[in-house]
Amino acid sequence: MTLATTNNNPDEADPLMLGGLTAAGAAREPALSVAPLRVAVLHNSTPPARSANGARPKDALAELDTPRNVQDYVAALRALGHSVVAWEGNADLPQRLAEHPVDICFNTCEGLRGDSREAQVPALLEMLGVPYTASKVLALAVTLDKAMTKRVLACHGLPTPHFQEFRHPNQRLDPALQARLAGGGALFVKPNREGTGIGIHGDAVARGEPALRERVAYLLDTYHQTVLVEEYIEGRDVTCGLVGNVTPEGGAESLHLFPISEVNHAAYAPDVEPYYSYKLKVELADQYAYFCPAPLPEAIAAEVRRLTVETFRACGCLDLARVDFRLDRHRQLQPMILEINALPGLAWNSDLTLCAQADGWTHDELIQSIFLAGVARCGLGLPVPAAALPVAG
Ligand SMILES: Nc1ncnc2c1ncn2[C@@H]1O[C@H](COP(=O)(O)OP(=O)(O)O)[C@@H](O)[C@H]1O
Numbered sequence: 001m002t003l004a005t006t007n008n009n010p011d012e013a014d015p016l017m018l019g020g021l022t023a024a025g026a027a028r029e030p031a032l033s034v035a036p037l038r039v040a041v042l043h044n045s046t047p048p049a050r051s052a053n054g055a056r057p058k059d060a061l062a063e064l065d066t067p068r069n070v071q072d073y074v075a076a077l078r079a080l081g082h083s084v085v086a087w088e089g090n091a092d093l094p095q096r097l098a099e100h101p102v103d104i105c106f107n108t109c110e111g112l113r114g115d116s117r118e119a120q121v122p123a124l125l126e127m128l129g130v131p132y133t134a135s136k137v138l139a140l141a142v143t144l145d146k147a148m149t150k151r152v153l154a155c156h157g158l159p160t161p162h163f164q165e166f167r168h169p170n171q172r173l174d175p176a177l178q179a180r181l182a183g184g185g186a187l188f189v190k191p192n193r194e195g196t197g198i199g200i201h202g203d204a205v206a207r208g209e210p211a212l213r214e215r216v217a218y219l220l221d222t223y224h225q226t227v228l229v230e231e232y233i234e235g236r237d238v239t240c241g242l243v244g245n246v247t248p249e250g251g252a253e254s255l256h257l258f259p260i261s262e263v264n265h266a267a268y269a270p271d272v273e274p275y276y277s278y279k280l281k282v283e284l285a286d287q288y289a290y291f292c293p294a295p296l297p298e299a300i301a302a303e304v305r306r307l308t309v310e311t312f313r314a315c316g317c318l319d320l321a322r323v324d325f326r327l328d329r330h331r332q333l334q335p336m337i338l339e340i341n342a343l344p345g346l347a348w349n350s351d352l353t354l355c356a357q358a359d360g361w362t363h364d365e366l367i368q369s370i371f372l373a374g375v376a377r378c379g380l381g382l383p384v385p386a387a388a389l390p391v392a393g
């Protein structure tokens, strides 16, 4: 398989054509002619109404967009010459679209509530026949649900930690997970349908059944969704992001993979948990310590990239994604897939933005390339004839 990918060695430029964009050096001229379009940036910035009992854990709103993020997306798309509005992705959307038709939506909506919240705005857009960027309804519903994603990965033979989904704290513990505890191993406990470290705090690792059941009960009660219990993978945290799409034949040559990044856990105080928790992602975000490119043996980096593409393909994702891994220190750094983020954070300081920056891309270029991947996929642009392209020199 040939991948249009960035070598982790920053000295080696990648001269390949990437999904309508060239990624050679700093130049990313779209090989797509796009007439000015009417674009709506869809976001969720306003907290949903509180539940009946009024309770909301302190980390519940971590995935909301900020005004700055939204302004950044709008500015990046206006810089391409499009007419851009920004709307909250809520129940007013059909009305707004009726009053102000658009050609395409740039979707960043995490959704407000419900088991498949990320899929709801795309479902509305599908119903109304409005094109949009990023993954579609089924991929967003599956990938928001970590256990369901892992079933898909297992079906494709892709490596992911052994797991059990809990609906009740007294459910019988899976024998393999029980054996792991009995053998002195640990289990990792997290909400099944969250992101940004929501519900992942200093007590996510359980070393005995009572602690495990206590944590499961707490998460069930607090986050009102199933709880995912996995074998705890001791090792390094890496993530690999991409933009573009597989070809209709399933080829990966139009994907652009960014350099792999790694959390630098050694830079944090010894009492900070050694995993990429809510504390690191949100509370200590301004001190985020990472390596990009991650200093990995090339064979491991190549395997991370291969698994990123396979996961993207298996889950049917579109336009962009970011896949999170732990490199198992007890199995020669075997990459274990934790999840795929079909709508990864796109803020100025989000992981994907930092990976793109390590590749020489600006934040604007990242937003624009995602948009152009969607535009090309939806047939809203015309390919520029090869003769009209600048000759690389
Ligand atoms: N099974 C696991 N073993 C070890 N660490 C884990 C495991 N699952 C999650 N983690 C840690 O928690 C972090 C966040 O987990 P992840 O499933 O990616 O949730 P989120 O959607 O909040 O990013 C991971 O980057 C990793 O550091």
Ligand SMILES: [Mg+2]
Pocket: 196, 324, 339
């Ligand atoms: Mg993650």
